[in-house]
Amino acid sequence: MFAHQLTEGLIRVLERPDLRVIAGARRVRLAPDLLDPFRVTDGGDVLLGAPCLQDGELLAAFYLRHALELAHLLDIAPRQPVMAALCAARTAALFLRLDTTRDTSAITPQWVTTMAAPQVATPAELQAAWQALSPFQPAPPHAPDITAVHARMERLWHWTGPTETLMALGGDARxxxxxxxxxxxxxxxxxxxxxxxxxxxxxxxxxxxxxFAGAEAARLRLIAAALSDxxxxxxxxxxxxxxxxxxxxxxxxxxxxxxxxxxxxxxxxxxxxxxxxxxxxxxxxxxxxxxxxxxxxxxxxxxxxxxxxxxxxxxxxxxxxxxxxxxxxxxxxxxxxxxxxxxxxxxxxxxxxxxxxxxxxxxxxxxxxxxxxxxxxxxxxxxxxxxxxxxxxxxxxxxxxxxxxxxxxxxxxxxxxxxxxxxxxxxxxxxxxxxxxxxxxxxxxxxxxxxxxxxxxxxxxxxxxxxxxxxxxxxxxxxxxxxxxxxxxxxxxxxxxxxxxxxxxxxxxxxxxxxxxxxxxxxxxxxxxxxxxxxxxxxxxxxxxxxxxxxxxxxxxxxxxxxxxxxxxxxxxxxxxxxxxxxxxxxxxxxxxxxxxxxxxxxxxxxxxxxxxxxxxxxxxxxxxxxxxxxxxxxxxxxxxxxxxxxxxxxxxxxxxxxxxxxxxxxxxxxxxxxxxxxxxxxxxxxxxxxx
Structure with a gap:
């Protein structure tokens, strides 16, 4: 990692305890010439692009959480890149809501609102989200069968999200x-x-x-099983x-x-x-x-x-x-x-x-x-x-x-x-x-x-x-x-x-x-x-x-x-x-x-x-x-x-x-x-x- 290219805000993001736990031993590198917020490489590394150095601490944390989730899911289910992309996007969208009370629709892509919704997105919305998300993958796969993808997302929707969000379920309002x-x-x-x-x-x-690591490991096992079988x-x-x-x-x-x-x-x-x-x-x-x-x-x-x-x-x-x-x-x-x-x-x-x-x-x-x-x-x-x-x-x-x-x-x-x-x-x-x-x-x-x-x-x-x-x-x-x-x-x-x-x-x-x-x-x-x-x-x-x-x-x-x-x-x-x-x-x-x-x-x-x-x-x-x-x-x-x-x-x-x-x-x-x-x-x- 090139220290002279790190902003103070990005340093704080990289030091966040929740993101450190989620990253584990995964390599995170800076790619200032990358115009996309991030990309996951064939080897599973995360490249953080120019937006992470320019758009402030809030979005830098959002992009990093999204990138780490996608990298994990591609490791877990390499044969399910579309499902991995959509599940990672929903997790990132819900993560953003934990980080701010502001309306971020003016500074985030449309898919964030789609994937954070309480009800599963329509096939057309999932198709649009996939088109926006595919550049983050090492090599974009062929066009998906969006009807089949929608059916699977419908089953996963209510328990796909960050560990912090899911742990608040199944108790009461407290x-x-x-x-x-x-x-x-x-x-x-x-x-x-x-x-x-x-x-x-x-x-x-x-x-x-x-x-947190114990809960996160259990969550990843849940989603790995759902994506593979x-x-x-x-x-x-x-x-x-x-x-x-x-x-x-x-x-x-x-x-x-x-x-x-x-x-x-x-x-x-x-x-x-x-x-x-x-x-x-x-x-x-x-x-x-x-x-x-x-x-x-x-x-x-x-x-x-x-x-x-x-x-x-x-x-x-x-x-x-x-x-x-x-x-x-x-x-x-x-x-x-x-x-x-x-x-x-x-x-x-x-x-x-x-x-x-x-x-x-x-x-x-x-x-x-x-x-x-x-x-x-x-x-x-x-x-x-x-x-x-x-x-x-x-x-x-x-x-x-x-x-x-x-x-x-x-x-x-x-x-x-x-x-x-x-x-x-x-x-x-x-x-x-x-x-x-x-x-x-x-x-x-x-x-x-x-x-x-x-x-x-x-x-x-x-x-x-x-x-x-x-x-x-x-x-x-x-x-x-x-x-x-x-x-x-x-x-x-x-x-x-x-x-x-x-x-x-x-x-x-x-x-x-x-x-x-x-x-x-x-x-x-x-x-x-x-x-x-x-x-x-x-x-x-x-x-x-x-x-x-x-x-x-x-x-x-x-x-x-x-x-x-x-x-x-x-x-x-x-x-x-x-x-x-x-x-x-x-x-x-x-x-x-x-x-x-x-x-x-x-x-x-x-x-x-x-x-x-x-x-x-x-x-x-x-x-x-x-x-x-x-x-x-x-x-x-x-x-x-x-x-x-x-x-x-x-x-x-x-x-x-x-x-x-x-x-x-x-x-x-x-x-x-x-x-x-x-x-x-x-x-x-x-x-x-x-x-x-």
Whole structure:
């Protein structure tokens, strides 16, 4: 590459983490005499033409993404150049929409609008697009049979696109990217965002380069199969691989199973369906522990009701209404873990309440589905194991199911294996501790519960939520439609890349790294008078050899309200949500006459766990918002953007970053009124680095 011909904008494009991952080892060269934006050579190299040096950063990124996609698809399907060209063009057109909110029709060719449309283009439009795209190929092939091409594009249209776009499918509106910010509802991105400091694994994380590469590899396998063999169900293969890899990670056996779910709330729905299939078909009493610290839709799902207005498969449903096939006899019993002042209820009382309620329901002849919460949003755990053992020893055989809500998945695999050995279901996600993208969950099903799926059918209404291929092969899933949640498949492959990296670190090192970081993070929080750390939660888990999950990896804290210097009055929930968003925003252009160090801190993008609503005695009837700093898997396995640093330097950087997060909170409090007047929004990258 000829450095003297590189523009500053093109240099930034070539350094983008998403494009670096997609390019891999492919050679990208400049060809200033090439009048077309790019061309793919016979050898698979990408030549960037004069438009990439002249038309600005936005179009340079668009052209490079288009070129890389075409080169990949020609490698994958050399005998399908027309299909490769059209699929690459659609991917590039949708990629452009991720990069800008502007109307680009005046500076881009007509085919961009055609290929970005929600519905498949007409044969005539595809013909025109092909004529415009053919010069980008090494050697333009003969004129295509456009009718056959249209038929194939019709099948591929809705899941042809960039990985970032496809991963937003098959969840709910919270996955949608806000074009004004480049982020979703959780304040994170499906693209790598290495410039942001991220300790948000208790809520959701932006992808790392590692996770992005895992999803991208799965996407390319999907499209390769579709281009080479229209009958190849690669999505089924990828779904099977997800279940197999989850099974290996947690040590599942052949008679146990994995059900893939878009979210932890969907997991709750599935476990209720499995409990309802227990021998005797008794009505279910579903005992939830601290549901206010789990998912907002869990109490509805726990009754077998629609928990939102639409499902992950895109069906519009009446929120709060019973799902077809779920009995209306299900009762939900909520047991809190915090009192009216927000203080943790003593574990002994929570355990006594669990036993009292469960035994009362058993005495009424009902089937009990009892949750063990491991862990809540603020790291709470209940009931204790001896309580569950006592219930199991006295309950009628087969009349109690235990499901472990481990959706934070802050558990050593040996712990999960122990739960399964007890015959308990376990709900996990790849999107919390593992730092995969939001909305990838699973239910791990022990052998006794798996046996229930051999004869009886699931509630027919689950057909609006899940596909047959997301479940282990059995007769009970015959009521479900065939098909695939492509977004879920890609999100899980991203999460599996992080799980694999963590699994390669020996357990003693996992423990040591977590302890070192958490100790430094606690010191940073307790050493700042603007913050008040919630009392640490003692994790009541039996000792297991070499297990690393005996420490709290979520640190929750209140923030002092501005102006309350004499006493500590925490930020109410609405203001805590504002601060949470401002942490993730570049404030450098807002602060008045800030010194260089303060301006640099103001520009830093900090993503932490969303505020949890909690009562506090200083706020009377209002709720405070507790923010969270969490240790995630990448802290242990290494943030890929820190490559080149040894493990000691990596940890020092993580500790320095957590101190910077705490410092930015105090900075915001000092300038609250000025920042509130602007109310800045989070952005994908710092303002000075934004192309548009």
């Amino acid at each position: 996955l949608s990217i806000n074009p004004a910010t480049g982020l979703n509802h959780y304040g994170c991105s499906h693209r790598p965002r290495p410039w942001a400091v991220t300790f948000a694994s208790s809520t959701a994380s932006s992808l790392s380069e590692r996770g 229209a009958d190849n169900d690669m999505a089924a293969t990828l779904s099977d691989e997800i279940r197999q890899r989850i099974s290996r990670y947690f040590g599942l056996r052949g008679d146990e199973g994995v059900i893939l779910a878009p979210s932890g709330t969907d997991c709750e729905l599935y476990t209720l369906a499995l409990a309802a299939l227990a021998p005797g078909r008794r009505p279910v009493s579903n005992i939830l522990i601290a549901p206010e610290e789990t998912g907002s839709g869990v109490p509805l799902a726990a009754r077998g009701c629609h928990f939102a207005n639409d499902t992950a498969l895109g069906h519009t449903v009446p929120k709060g209404h019973l799902i077809e096939g779920f009995p209306d006899t299900t009762q939900v019993i909520n047991l809190p873990m915090r009192d009216a002042d927000g203080q943790q209820i003593p574990p002994e009382q929570v355990d006594a309440d669990c036993l009292r309620v469960a035994r009362a329901e058993l005495a009424r002849g009902r089937h009990v589905l009892l949750h063990r919460l491991d862990l809540s949003k603020t790291g709470l755990l209940a009931p204790r194991m001896d309580t569950l053992d006592a219930l199991g020893a006295t309950a009628p055989a087969g009349q109690v199911d235990v499901v472990v809500d481990a959706c934070q998945t802050r558990l050593d695999p040996a712990r999960v294996r122990d739960y399964l050995d007890r015959g308990w279901m376990v709900m996990i996600t790849g999107s919390k501790f593992f730092t995969g993208p939001p909305f990838c969950g699973a239910v791990l099903v022990p052998a006794p519960v798996m046996a229930r799926l051999s004869a009886d059918g699931l509630p027919p209404g689950l057909a609006q939520y899940t596909h047959r291929q997301a479940w282990p092969d059995n007769t009970a899933t015959d009521v479900l439609p065939s098909g695939h949640n492509i977004g879920l498949v890609l999100r899980w492959h991203a999460a599996l890349a992080e799980m694999t990296a963590l699994g390669e670190v020996d357990r003693a090192t996992v423990t040591q790294r977590l302890r070192e970081f958490l100790s430094a993070a606690r010191d940073a929080i307790t050493g700042n008078p603007d913050l008040s750390l919630l009392p640490p939660v003692a994790l009541s888990r039996p000792a297991l050899p070499d297990a690393w999950d005996d420490q709290a990896t979520i640190l929750s804290f209140f923030i002092r309200a501005p102006g309350d210097d004499a006493t500590f009055r925490p930020l109410p929930l609405p203001q805590a949500r504002q601060l949470y968003a401002w942490l993730n925003a570049d404030l450098s252009e807002i602060l008045p006459a800030a010194d260089p160090g303060e301006r640099s801190l103001a520009a830093l993008l900090c993503h932490v766990g969303q505020p949890v609503p909690l009562a506090h005695p200083a706020l009377d009837d209002a709720l405070a918002g507790a923010l969270r700093i969490s240790a995630g898997a990448r802290l242990v396995s290494g943030e890929p953007s820190h490559d080149g640093l040894d493990s000691r330097c990596r940890m020092e950087r993580e500790i320095r970053d957590v101190r910077r997060v705490v410092a930015k909170i105090s900075l915001i409090l000092r300038h609250w009124s000025v920042i509130a007047a602007h109310d800045p929004q989070p952005t994908y990258m710092p303002r000075r680095g934004m192309a548009d």
